[in-house]
Amino acid sequence: xxxxxxxxxxxxxxxxxxxxxxxxxxxxxxxxxxxxxxxxxxxxxxxxxxxxxxxxxxxxxxxxxxxxxxxxxxxxxxxxxxxxxxxxxx
Numbered sequence: 001x002x003x004x005x006x007x008x009x010x011x012x013x014x015x016x017x018x019x020x021x022x023x024x025x026x027x028x029x030x031x032x033x034x035x036x037x038x039x040x041x042x043x044x045x046x047x048x049x050x051x052x053x054x055x056x057x058x059x060x061x062x063x064x065x066x067x068x069x070x071x072x073x074x075x076x077x078x079x080x081x082x083x084x085x086x087x088x089x090x
Contacts, residue, residue, distance in 0.1 A: 032061055 014021045040053040 032057070036061075 009023055012023045014023075036054060036057040039057075040050070043053050044050050
């Protein structure tokens with residue numbers, strides 16, 4: 001028995017002028033920002049200097065994304081995509 005479900009959005013892309021904003025990218029960015037804010041708050045409550053976590057995230061997130069992209073290319077999984085309806089047809 002299904003107790004709860006989150007429905008898929010009817011639209012996955014919003015256009016802000018010429019820039020398409022994809023729903024999954026928006027969720028990832030929102031998650032990174034909330035995580036950095038929450039970690040910064042907890043770090044300062046424990047006696048850390050304000051701004052340290054934000055400085056780390058400012059460098060760590062872009063270079064982490066770059067490292068993941070390079071690793072995917074070197075591992076040979078860059079060609080893999082999510083299955084589409086065409087792949088599922090018998």
